[in-house]
Amino acid sequence: MTFDVLVGQQSAKSRLVRTLRDGRSHAFLITGPDGSGKSTLARAFAQHAVCDAPTERGACGTCTPCVLFEAGTNPDVRFLERSRLEKEKYLKVERVRRELSSDVDLRPQFSRRKVYVVEADDLNEQGQNALLKTLEEPPPNVVLALVARTSASLLPTVLSRVCHVRLRPSPPEDLRRILAAAGVSDEGMTAFYSRYAQGVPGAALALAASQDFAALREGVFSLLGTLGTATRSTLLTEGYAFFADTRNKKEIDDLLTLLATVVRDLLVLSTARDPDLLMHADKKDMMERIRPKGGDAARRCQAAAAAIEAARRGLRANTSYETTVCELLLQMRKEFSHA
Numbered sequence: 444m445t446f447d448v449l450v451g452q453q454s455a456k457s458r459l460v461r462t463l464r465d466g467r468s469h470a471f472l473i474t475g476p477d478g479s480g481k482s483t484l485a486r487a488f489a490q491h492a493v494c495d496a497p498t499e500r501g502a503c504g505t506c507t508p509c510v511l512f513e514a515g516t517n518p519d520v521r522f523l524e525r526s527r528l529e530k531e532k533y534l535k536v537e538r539v540r541r542e543l544s545s546d547v548d549l550r551p552q553f554s555r556r557k558v559y560v561v562e563a564d565d566l567n568e569q570g571q572n573a574l575l576k577t578l579e580e581p582p583p584n585v586v587l588a589l590v591a592r593t594s595a596s597l598l599p600t601v602l603s604r605v606c607h608v609r610l611r612p613s614p615p616e617d618l619r620r621i622l623a624a625a626g627v628s629d630e631g632m633t634a635f636y637s638r639y640a641q642g643v644p645g646a647a648l649a650l651a652a653s654q655d656f657a658a659l660r661e662g663v664f665s666l667l668g669t670l671g672t673a674t675r676s677t678l679l680t681e682g683y684a685f686f687a688d689t690r691n692k693k694e695i696d697d698l699l700t701l702l703a704t705v706v707r708d709l710l711v712l713s714t715a716r717d718p719d720l721l722m723h724a725d726k727k728d729m730m731e732r733i734r735p736k737g738g739d740a741a742r743r744c745q746a747a748a749a750a751i752e753a754a755r756r757g758l759r760a761n762t763s764y765e766t767t768v769c770e771l772l773l774q775m776r777k778e779f780s781h782a
């Protein structure tokens with residue numbers, strides 16, 4: 444496995460390789476949101492660190508440590524995370540002690556180093572404290588690679604001893620390559636997924652693969668298409684039925700987020716700002732049709748956006764689903780009616 448398993452992120456890769464090669468740090472923290480590829484990068488880095496003939500591109504793939512690594516049987520590389528099977532909330536501190544703190548002093552068996560890849564989001568304070576001795580007095584040839592969404596949950600004593608490498612949002616051209624490899628080549632959709640996922644490859648891939656998401660998006664546009672002209676009773680039956688299909692928390696959140704992004708686009712169009720700012724650029728013609736017109740178009744879009752946020756807050760606070768959704772629909776109809 445070379446670093447090519449992760450598209451882009453060149454500066455993160457170079458920083459890991461150079462810092463390790465120059466012996467400037469033996470402990471690393473790789474952060475990035477879910478789907479950014481941080482665990483993939485940590486694996487490639489672990490293999491690079493145990494490989495007998497690594498290059499800037501990563502591990503060689505043919506030496507004994509590499510062959511063992513790729514078979515999942517290199518005893519010099521350990522992955523520590525909480526057990527999802529046993530529904531553990533955190534990685535047990537005894538495991539950190541047994542599999543890491545007490546293990547680091549044993550010599551590597553096949554490789555020039557021993558590497559520990561730790562899901563740091565799974566560590567509570569005790570678990571982090573158990574790492575401190577290894578961070579402070581690392582035995583030679585031991586590498587720690589912590590992986591986390593952000594550094595926020597880590598103790599300052601841990602943070603001060605690691606080389607922190609952040610994964611950045613992937614630029615559109617990288618996401619285009621990633622989506623193309625997954626069979627998504629439509630330029631409009633690629634641009635949409637890339638923006639909607641805020642440059643996070645795993646999120647863009649999940650969106651592209653989800654028929655539910657595509658259907659939800661079409662549903663949002665069709666709702667907005669009829670909103671301005673729907674009668675009150677149509678809105679409260681058909682419009683409500685669309686929401687009623689999505690009663691689970693994740694789906695309603697997705698729906699409101701989609702709705703909010705379309706309204707934001709309508710605001711962009713209403714204020715004649717740069718069309719490059721549009722998230723749903725492939726739906727531009729339709730959005731031109733449904734957007735509020737006239738001198739107070741921007742104010743109406745902002746009011747609609749505020750209504751969506753109010754509904755989101757209401758649902759989080761467990762107000763009646765039906766009341767909240769109906770209020771939102773009526774408020775949006777008011778802002779989007781062309782009368």
Ligand SMILES: [Zn+2]
Pocket residue numbers: 493494495496497502503504505506507508509510
């Ligand atoms: Zn190798």
